[in-house]
Every structure is written in C-alpha cells, then in structure tokens.
Amino acid sequence: MAKQYETVIGLEVHVELATKTKIFCGCSTAFGGAPNTHTCPVCTGMPGSLPVLNKQVVEYAAAVGLATNCSITQYCKFDRKNYFYPDNPQNYQISQLYLPICRNGHVEIETENGKKQVRIHEIHMEEDAGKLIHDEWDDCSLVDFNRSGVPLIEIVSEPDMRSAEEVIAYLEKLRLIIQYLGASDCKLQEGSMRADVNLSVREVGSETFGTRTETKNLNSFKAIARAIENERERQIDLIEDGKAVIQETRRWDDAKEYSYAMRSKEDAQDYRYFPEPDLVPIVISDEWLDTIRNQQPEFRDEKMKRYKEEFDIPEYDISIITASKHMADLFEEAVALGSNPKKVSNWLMVETLRLMKDRSIEAEDLKFSAANLAKLIALTESKTINSSVAKEVFEVMFDENIDPDQYVEAKGLKTVNDEGALRSVIETILTENPQSVADYKAGKVKAIGFLTGQTMKAMKGKADPSEINRILMELLQ
Amino acid sequence: MDITQLTALELGKKIRQREISVREAVLASQKKISEQEDSLHCYITLNTEAALMQADQIQKKIDDKTLTSPLAGVPVAIKDNICTKDILTTCASKILSNFIPPYSAEAYQNLEKQGAILLGKTNMDEFAMGSTTETSAFGVTKNPRDPNRVPGGSSGGSCAAVAADECFYALGSDTGGSIRQPSSFCGVTGIKPTYGTVSRYGLVAYGSSLDQIGPIAKDVTDCAVILEAIASYDPKDSTSVKRDSYDFTAGLVNDVKGLKIGLPNDYFGDGLDSEVKASILAAAKTLEAQGAILEEFDLGLVDYAIPAYYTIASAEASSNLARFDGVKYGYRTDDAEELHHMYKKSRSEGFGPEVKRRIMLGSFVLSSGYYDAYYLKALRTKALIKQAFDNAFDKYDIILGPAAPTTAPKFGELVSDPIKMYLSDIYTISTNLAGLPGISIPCGNDHAGLPIGVQMLAKCFDEKTLIRAAYSFEQTKERR
Incomplete structure (x- = not known):
C-alpha cells in the first residue's frame, strides 16, 4: 500500500504598486522607457544621494493590509538588506524585516472542497531592482535602472495551502482585492505580480512539516499549477527513494516543465539586515489609518x-x-x-x-x-x-x-423604417421565389427563414427582422 | 595688508565696500596656496581657473547689488566628501579617484547661493575614516603649526587650509569629531551642528546616523554666519529637521552671566595630557570670571562610547560603502575573470587598509548571530548616552571639556595603532551618538606652541547658547 502524501504550500507574492513615481525618488514608474531614462542619483545609487519615502506606497500597502484583515504596524521602519548584485545599485535593498507594515491577516478562499482561510504572515514594502541585459554578441552585460526603485509589496502567507487549486484561488483572491483597490494591475505575465512557491510534502496525518523548497520564475497560473505538481512529485520520489529533500531555491523552466536548483541553504547569503538610517520611522496615526480605511472600495x-x-x-x-x-x-x-x-x-x-x-x-x-x-x-x-x-x-x-x-x-447602418419600400422588396422576393412560397404553403415553415434572409440581403442588412417577418406573414396569408 | 589673514566676514565687508575685488581675494588665496601647497598639501583638487571665472560673475552680482550676503565673493574650501557638481569628488579614496558628481550637495548649493567661490577640495582621511588625515589615498596633510605633525582628521585638509590662510573658511564633516578634533590641532574654530540641521544630501555617507556637515573658520563669528548659510530644511534628506529658527548669529552676544557650565569629571581623568587639562580648566575659569557658573559632575558611560560608536559607524559604513563596486562609477580593476572577481579585485585595490578594517568590522557586527550581541547592544548604549546628556542638560546650559586628549601628534603615532587612534576620539564621539551640537575653539598652546582647543557642547537645537558661550570666551582673548 503506497503512502499517502499531503502537499504543504506557502506563497511569497510580490506586487508592483501602481504609483506614478518610484518609492524613494521622483522618477517615473512608467513601463518601457529607453534604458536608464527614468533614473536619477537616488535610484542609481550615486554617492551622497538619499531616499525619501513616497507616501502613496504606505497608503497602498496599508490598504492591502486592511483588505486582508491584517493588523497595521502604526510605527514601522525600513531596513537594509545587504547583498551584491549589479541590478541593485546601492548593493543593498531597502526593505522591511523587523517592523513590516502589516501582520497577521487572512483571506477566505473557495474551491471545490469548500471555503477555507489562508493566513497572511506579513506584508512589507520594498524597492524593486533594475534589469540586467546580457549581450551575448558583445559578451557583456548592461544594466537598466528604470525599474530600480519601483515600489513593491511582498505578501507572505502562512503554509496553509494544500493544492495547486488552493494556490490559484488564493492568488485570484489577492489579485481581485488589489485590483479593486487600484493598488496594482497584478499581471503575472508582465511581472507586476510574482509568486514564489514554498512547498514541502509530508505523510498524511503527520504533524511536522517536511523540508521545503522555494520555486521561482512562475509567470502564469498555469505555470504555477504545473510547477506545484512537478515539485510535489519530485519531493515524493526523493522520499520514496529514501533520499532527503534539500532546502534550496529552484527555478522553474515552463517550456521544459522542469525546475532546477539555483542555490541551497548552505550558500544562502547573510543579508546583514539593519535599520535604514537614511529614513525616519513611519508613524501611521489613527487619523491617517481612518482615512485609508474610509477610502476602501x-x-x-x-x-x-x-x-x-x-x-x-x-x-x-x-x-x-x-x-x-x-x-x-x-x-x-x-x-x-x-x-x-x-x-x-x-x-x-x-x-x-x-x-x-x-x-x-x-x-x-x-x-x-x-x-x-x-x-x-x-x-x-x-x-x-x-x-x-x-x-x-x-x-x-x-x-x-x-x-x-x-x-x-x-x-449608413440605420435600419430602413420605410414600410412601403420594405413591402415592395418583399413582394419582389416572393415573386422571384415561387418554390419557397409553395413550400411554405405546403407546411414547410422553414421556408420563412430563407425568404427573410433573401429580404435582409436585398436590404443590405439594414432592416428590422421582426418587421420583415410581420410583412411576410401578412403577404403569405 | 595680507588679504588672506582676514576673516571671512572682514573680507566680505571689504568686498562689498569695494576695497577688495573678488578677483583680488581669489588671487591672494591662490598665491598662498601655490606658495605653501608643496609642503602642506591641504587640497586634493584645485579649482583654479573656474574660481577666477566665478569671481568675475560674483563681482558683477555684488556690483549690481543682486548679491548682498556677508559671504558674497569670499573664497571657500570644501572637504572632498561633499559633492560638487562637475568637480572631482574623491573622498580621498582611490575607488572614487575619477568620480565627478553630476550634482552638488545641498550645503554647498546653499553656499553658492550666497556667492561663495570654490578654491578647491580638501584632503581628508579616506571616506572620513581616521583621526589624522593619514589614511588619505593621496598623501598626508601637514599641520601648518608644525610640519612634523598631523593636522588631525578626518577634516584635516579643511582645518589646515583655514589655519594656513589657504582659504577664508571651509566646510568639513563630523561623524565622531572630524571637525572639532582637527580644529583643536590646527588652532581654528569648528562647529558640529545638531544632527538634522545641515542637509546630508550630497555628503558621501560614512555613518549616516552620525554624519553632519559643519563650518570651519578663523573665529566664532564666521562660524555662526557660515552655519546660518548652510543650514536648511531639505526635503531631499529625510533626517533633515525643520527647525524653528536658523538665526545662529543671534548667539553672537558677549554675555555669559548666570550661564551654567558643567565640567564632566569623566573628561578630565586619565589619558588627558596635563598641559591640555590646564589650558581647558583655565578656559573654564575665564568664563567663570565673566559670570558663568561652573560645576563639576559625572556624566557616566564614557567608557562605552567608543565601542558603541565604532560598532554603529562601522556597521553603517559597511553598507554605505557597498555601492563602490566598480560597476557604475569610480575605480574598476583592469582585469577580472567574472563578476564577483571584479567586485573583490576592484574593492581590494580601491580601498585603503583603514576603510577595509571598518567594512570588515561593520560586516561582522551585522552578521546573523552577532547582530543582537553587538549592533543592537550598541544602539541601546547610544540611547543611554543620549539619556545621560539629556540629564546633564537639565542642569547645565553648556558642557565644557577638551576636544582631544593631546595636542597634534607626530606622523605615524596614531595611524599605526588603530586602537590608540580610536581612543583619541573619546571626547568627541559621544556628541555624535547623542546628536548634540559642539564647537571647538582655540584656548591656548602647549610648551611646543601647538594649539589646544576647548570643546563646548549644548543640548540639541541650542546652537545659539553654544555660540554665545564660545563667542564670549573668544572676546576675552586677543585676536591671533
């Protein structure tokens, strides 16, 4: 008797907020500008530049938090996440670790198996990175900082989902809430909504979680469903073979329907988080929070x-x-x-x-x-x-x-309302189609359809079909 | 008359009264620079031709009365970690040896609006990390009072340039004493304003929560006027404070009657040179003679200030300096095999040993598993130190003590021993941890004729009282 396994899934969802300007500078967030045209000293990490928080980001993040039943951290802070990569101009990302803006929420999802709550661990604000373009021809890499500093929220769920169906229902729920708020258009294909899947399996009935993996690069609901199924099977195969699941980050290749390991926990980086000294704590007063609450759609x-x-x-x-x-x-x-x-x-x-x-x-x-x-x-x-x-x-x-x-x-598409004209056209049609008239009189009701079609054709479509029908019936009496 | 010996305000007045043209002033400074720079090396970059062009433009504006500021036409030197548009800004580091900023720091822009003329960018410890200006990648600056000795640091170039009349005033930055200590060593006056008073926009960050730009000049009056010019609420700097008043010159009053001055016992104990101690106590007595009330007290926590400071400043620096990676600007190694190799090589070749030491220290204290034990503990210590000062300022208007434990040391004495160098910051760093304003003004000389500076501190946003005490003290001394 084969063992029964349960899939345990938690999601990290990144959503690009629909602000006009970036999170820490006045540059445009518009998509598709020529490389490095929506940039300034702040979002390109020039020495001496300083971030200034876009208030709209706080309002959107708090609004999403309220809509997902989170408690709002009225004294929250930004932290620096330190890591080196060329798309990250300061070599740190301004994010939130210690005091994220929203915590302890939940949304209700509905699947074939009924209704269920998915808990939200936290929602935090952060900045997006730039984009690397690898030029194979010239064997070089170029950086475009237009996306650098575009505001994001990351919505971290608890490991409450058990199937791809539940994951999709959860994502649809989030997407609707955020779209209704106008906080983002949430397009997976265009990357304004991105979901990373944390998944582990365990024997049905087990109280403890198995070792989880994180799968990235999921650009559609279909890809998410496929990746979940694939990862579930991969982990079960490993366990059945007596091997261990390794805690690692994997990248999904949707064309090949296969994921591969990007990095394991051992080479996980130490991000050396610490409070961002260039920004003051954000104090969300009761009044401000009420205003945001009252603006909920x-x-x-x-x-x-x-x-x-x-x-x-x-x-x-x-x-x-x-x-x-x-x-x-x-x-x-x-x-x-x-x-x-x-x-x-x-x-x-x-x-x-x-x-x-x-x-x-x-x-x-x-x-x-x-x-x-x-x-x-x-x-x-x-x-x-x-x-x-x-x-x-x-x-x-x-x-x-x-x-x-x-x-x-x-x-010139208006219906012709001249009854005389219509009547004379129908009369002509009847004269030209004696067989159909005979068929009708012999009880073949279908012949009416043909005659109506001929009339409509002669009228170049601009007749009221019910009028045609009325006159036809009258003349055929 | 040697124009270069005038104070900034004296020169400004003569310019407005048409006794001296702006061009004459600039040429006089440039002549002084060309005579002395080979031996002193106060500057990293000279702005020679542009300064003369600027002089003519400013002269016109003064002539047609569109510029009436007291600093109009007065030549200035700017520390090389303050961004100046289209002019090399190196932070005295090889890694920024080719960096020309496309924007100016807010503080410098404020000076430009007043008609300041930039003579050049001054030498400093690399990224402001050091106490002697010896960590500069471009060579040391010599103390104008004794060329065998350091000018102090990290704003050593700015203080030496003022002391040597190679400029009329200068801007420095102070993260742990970098304005006050070299001011003491060079015999000039420098103010570290309350955190948030002068915009940090365009100041290349070392310790973001501690850094402040401030004036360095020949007397208190100049400093007050310069501070008034550079201070502003700047929406571009989130830590900038909208102050009730920017009228610092209102503090230029010769009156300390009833002013309560606290002398922290902690600042007069072991490690303080006896000649320095005597000079500082004499300065206190001078103020007492003018009507101030002196009282000794225990500030406490002084031993914890240095470890807390070096933990916080290094942690912030390790992150602030991450952007210097050879990708976007600055120095990049000639040959590298791949990305991480390029990062490592560019940074290994671009940074000097003191900067590397602090990046490593800062990375260590932020590492997972150590964060609570070091960084968080340092932040708590910082809060306690602030509390100790708050308590003291409940009783005193001014806290008075030395700016440095000794007069200027010889080359190599401090830089060769990092711990000794860090300990020499003992009297200045608490001020930055607490965000307080502080001033260093000359109060005497040791037996070798080396200057001694007295440091005064006031509570946050009370520069006015600080300036009043310093100005009153200065009035008791003869002009140099």
Whole structure:
C-alpha cells in the first residue's frame, strides 16, 4: 500500500504598486522607457544621494493590509538588506524585516472542497531592482535602472495551502482585492505580480512539516499549477527513494516543465539586515489609518451581494462581471447611464467574452468605454439598428472604442423604417421565389427563414427582422 | 595688508565696500596656496581657473547689488566628501579617484547661493575614516603649526587650509569629531551642528546616523554666519529637521552671566595630557570670571562610547560603502575573470587598509548571530548616552571639556595603532551618538606652541547658547 502524501504550500507574492513615481525618488514608474531614462542619483545609487519615502506606497500597502484583515504596524521602519548584485545599485535593498507594515491577516478562499482561510504572515514594502541585459554578441552585460526603485509589496502567507487549486484561488483572491483597490494591475505575465512557491510534502496525518523548497520564475497560473505538481512529485520520489529533500531555491523552466536548483541553504547569503538610517520611522496615526480605511472600495464579495439584490441578472453573470474590477466598473457605469442591466450584462457575457477569448486579452485591458456601450444599447433599444448590425458595430467598438452613434451614421447602418419600400422588396422576393412560397404553403415553415434572409440581403442588412417577418406573414396569408 | 589673514566676514565687508575685488581675494588665496601647497598639501583638487571665472560673475552680482550676503565673493574650501557638481569628488579614496558628481550637495548649493567661490577640495582621511588625515589615498596633510605633525582628521585638509590662510573658511564633516578634533590641532574654530540641521544630501555617507556637515573658520563669528548659510530644511534628506529658527548669529552676544557650565569629571581623568587639562580648566575659569557658573559632575558611560560608536559607524559604513563596486562609477580593476572577481579585485585595490578594517568590522557586527550581541547592544548604549546628556542638560546650559586628549601628534603615532587612534576620539564621539551640537575653539598652546582647543557642547537645537558661550570666551582673548 503506497503512502499517502499531503502537499504543504506557502506563497511569497510580490506586487508592483501602481504609483506614478518610484518609492524613494521622483522618477517615473512608467513601463518601457529607453534604458536608464527614468533614473536619477537616488535610484542609481550615486554617492551622497538619499531616499525619501513616497507616501502613496504606505497608503497602498496599508490598504492591502486592511483588505486582508491584517493588523497595521502604526510605527514601522525600513531596513537594509545587504547583498551584491549589479541590478541593485546601492548593493543593498531597502526593505522591511523587523517592523513590516502589516501582520497577521487572512483571506477566505473557495474551491471545490469548500471555503477555507489562508493566513497572511506579513506584508512589507520594498524597492524593486533594475534589469540586467546580457549581450551575448558583445559578451557583456548592461544594466537598466528604470525599474530600480519601483515600489513593491511582498505578501507572505502562512503554509496553509494544500493544492495547486488552493494556490490559484488564493492568488485570484489577492489579485481581485488589489485590483479593486487600484493598488496594482497584478499581471503575472508582465511581472507586476510574482509568486514564489514554498512547498514541502509530508505523510498524511503527520504533524511536522517536511523540508521545503522555494520555486521561482512562475509567470502564469498555469505555470504555477504545473510547477506545484512537478515539485510535489519530485519531493515524493526523493522520499520514496529514501533520499532527503534539500532546502534550496529552484527555478522553474515552463517550456521544459522542469525546475532546477539555483542555490541551497548552505550558500544562502547573510543579508546583514539593519535599520535604514537614511529614513525616519513611519508613524501611521489613527487619523491617517481612518482615512485609508474610509477610502476602501466595495470589494467583490460585497459587490456580488449588492448586484443580487439590485439587478435581475443570473448569479453566474454576476460572478463573471465582478471577477474583474474593470468589467464591474463598465457594468455599473453603463447602468448608471440608463442602460438596462440585463442588456449590459448580456453584452458583457456574450460578445465581450467571445471577443476577449478571440483576441486573447484580459478583462482589465478592455478598451471600450461604458458610455459607448450604453449608446450601442440605446441604438438597439430604439431599433435604430438591428441586432446583427449591433454585433458588427460592437466588434469595431471592442477593438477601437469608436462612438457607435457616429459610426452608424457615417457607415449608413440605420435600419430602413420605410414600410412601403420594405413591402415592395418583399413582394419582389416572393415573386422571384415561387418554390419557397409553395413550400411554405405546403407546411414547410422553414421556408420563412430563407425568404427573410433573401429580404435582409436585398436590404443590405439594414432592416428590422421582426418587421420583415410581420410583412411576410401578412403577404403569405 | 595680507588679504588672506582676514576673516571671512572682514573680507566680505571689504568686498562689498569695494576695497577688495573678488578677483583680488581669489588671487591672494591662490598665491598662498601655490606658495605653501608643496609642503602642506591641504587640497586634493584645485579649482583654479573656474574660481577666477566665478569671481568675475560674483563681482558683477555684488556690483549690481543682486548679491548682498556677508559671504558674497569670499573664497571657500570644501572637504572632498561633499559633492560638487562637475568637480572631482574623491573622498580621498582611490575607488572614487575619477568620480565627478553630476550634482552638488545641498550645503554647498546653499553656499553658492550666497556667492561663495570654490578654491578647491580638501584632503581628508579616506571616506572620513581616521583621526589624522593619514589614511588619505593621496598623501598626508601637514599641520601648518608644525610640519612634523598631523593636522588631525578626518577634516584635516579643511582645518589646515583655514589655519594656513589657504582659504577664508571651509566646510568639513563630523561623524565622531572630524571637525572639532582637527580644529583643536590646527588652532581654528569648528562647529558640529545638531544632527538634522545641515542637509546630508550630497555628503558621501560614512555613518549616516552620525554624519553632519559643519563650518570651519578663523573665529566664532564666521562660524555662526557660515552655519546660518548652510543650514536648511531639505526635503531631499529625510533626517533633515525643520527647525524653528536658523538665526545662529543671534548667539553672537558677549554675555555669559548666570550661564551654567558643567565640567564632566569623566573628561578630565586619565589619558588627558596635563598641559591640555590646564589650558581647558583655565578656559573654564575665564568664563567663570565673566559670570558663568561652573560645576563639576559625572556624566557616566564614557567608557562605552567608543565601542558603541565604532560598532554603529562601522556597521553603517559597511553598507554605505557597498555601492563602490566598480560597476557604475569610480575605480574598476583592469582585469577580472567574472563578476564577483571584479567586485573583490576592484574593492581590494580601491580601498585603503583603514576603510577595509571598518567594512570588515561593520560586516561582522551585522552578521546573523552577532547582530543582537553587538549592533543592537550598541544602539541601546547610544540611547543611554543620549539619556545621560539629556540629564546633564537639565542642569547645565553648556558642557565644557577638551576636544582631544593631546595636542597634534607626530606622523605615524596614531595611524599605526588603530586602537590608540580610536581612543583619541573619546571626547568627541559621544556628541555624535547623542546628536548634540559642539564647537571647538582655540584656548591656548602647549610648551611646543601647538594649539589646544576647548570643546563646548549644548543640548540639541541650542546652537545659539553654544555660540554665545564660545563667542564670549573668544572676546576675552586677543585676536591671533
């Protein structure tokens, strides 16, 4: 009988905060500038330069802490983490060790196995490093300090997760909270959210933890799931073979679906942490904390509850719409502009999801505005355009956020409301298709569809299908 | 008249009254420099041509009255750990031997606004680590009063330049006595302001929680005016303090009646040279004669100040100096096989032995397993020392004692024995641990004619009383 193993997982999640400027200087955090253009003496570690804390970083970090039920350290400090690497211009990182801003929190996750709490050990603030670019051709390495000093928070969980499914649920939960706060866009692919997985296995029933490894370089939920499965199996194989799991840091290669050891505990560095003498302690007064607390938005769970009460839309739709702050905003804005909630929900659930899949974009990156969606819905409600034209217009709007009123006008897509004209077109169609008329009269109801299609074709799509149907029926009596 | 013997304020006045042109003043200083530099070596870098160009620009502004500052047109020397835009700033280290900062320190910018003219950058102990200016990578500075002796350190170049009339005043930095001790050895006046008074932005950090820039000049009046010019609240320095008043010249009052002066017994015990002791006690008596009230007291904890100081300063230095790695600026070794080899070689070749010693000491006390025993204990000691001073200042307006246990030693005497060198800082380092303001002013000479400085300390942010006591004492002496 094979032994049963349990996987024990804790996460260290780094999140890049959405501040306009860096954590300790006034340089821009914008992505994609030419190398070393978003830099100054502070974020390039020039002698004599000094850090000055960006207050917004404290507010975002505390807001995330409050939203994850943490206690906020109202007297907190920064520490220096000392290590040499060229992407780290001072050769120390300003981080928090002794008095992190948030501690002892938790979030609730839900999986197929039900609800569960994942505890958060701490959240601390720190600065990001620059980027090394290795030029194989010239056999040299270059440093770009544009990312150096971009603010990060690191969210450290307790080892409370037991499966990849729980890990993903936890990450989704964090991502939603942080996106709802506007503290980060949390994109794993672009690195604004990064998760390192601490994993160990133990026999089911065991009280003590096994030796853990830390796996880095996980750039998607899929990679995380694959890496967890892979590492679980690797550790079980070692144990079954009577070998020991070594405490080490491993790097995941998603293309090869394999991880390799980067460094073991033995060569783990001594970071020689000590309080950062260039920064004064941060005192978060009760008033400041209250202000941050009062600015907390409505989070997803509350939103879902409210939608259920306010709008007559399916629970499934609610869960999809609120799974993205941006989509929920679109929904609420369009409704506020007078659109029917059911219609808005329909557009989001059907056409929007279809095109998102087709164009492979995330909900947070939707380009069209709520105002334009509301206009489009108004155009269909007033029957100014028919539903197939509406879908065409929506697709253009989805890609380019055009104004549907102007677009419909410019392209001449309005439904023709001249009954006489429509009636004469239908009369012609009936004359040209005697067989279909005969089929219909013989009881083949399907023939109506063909005749409607022919009429719509002749009208170049700009007819109201229900009108066509009404006139057809009348003439066929 | 030898212009160079004027004080900064005397010169400033003559410039404003058109008795002396700015160019004349600069040329006079440069002549003095060219006559003496070969033997004294106060400067690492001279700003000769730029200073003359600057002189003409400043003269115009003085002529059209857009510049009316008392320091307008007065030539200054700046310690070489204070960044000066487009001018070599080496910290007297090989590792920064090619470093030209693209920005100026806030304190220097404040002086520029007053119309100061930079003569050059002065010699110092490498990264301000030393008490004699002998750890400089660019050779020693000689004490103008006796070329066989050290000028003190680490601001030895700045103090010697003032003493030798190679500038009218200078800026130094003080982490554990680096302004006050060389001022004492060279017979000049220097102030270490309250921590947070002068911005540290652009001062190459040694011990961040202890470093302060301060003035070095020929008398107390100059020092007060210079301090007023360089002090400012600077949002770029998080440890900068927004003070209620920057009116330091308000302390230039000759009146010590009723001023309570404490003489710590701890500062007059073993190890203090008897001639120095006699001179300091005589200075105290002079103030008493002017109406001050003297009292001896036990400060306590003095024995713990040196270990606490060298633990904290070295710990901070080990981290502050990590950025000098050959990657971004400064010295890089010629040949290295890979990254870590490049780091090791560049740093091994770029730093001198005293700097290496402190980096190792600092790295050690921060190491896991030792942090609590050394670094944390030192921080607690620092808090206790601050408490001891706070208690003393409940009773006294001024604490008075020597700035150094001896007069200037001969070359090699201190630098060859690090422990002896560290112990020579005994009277100055507590001030930095407690963040207090302190001043050293000449009070006499020993039998060999070497200057002795009396040190006075005041409570934090009370430079005004400090300046009043020092100024009153100075008024009892004849001008040199």
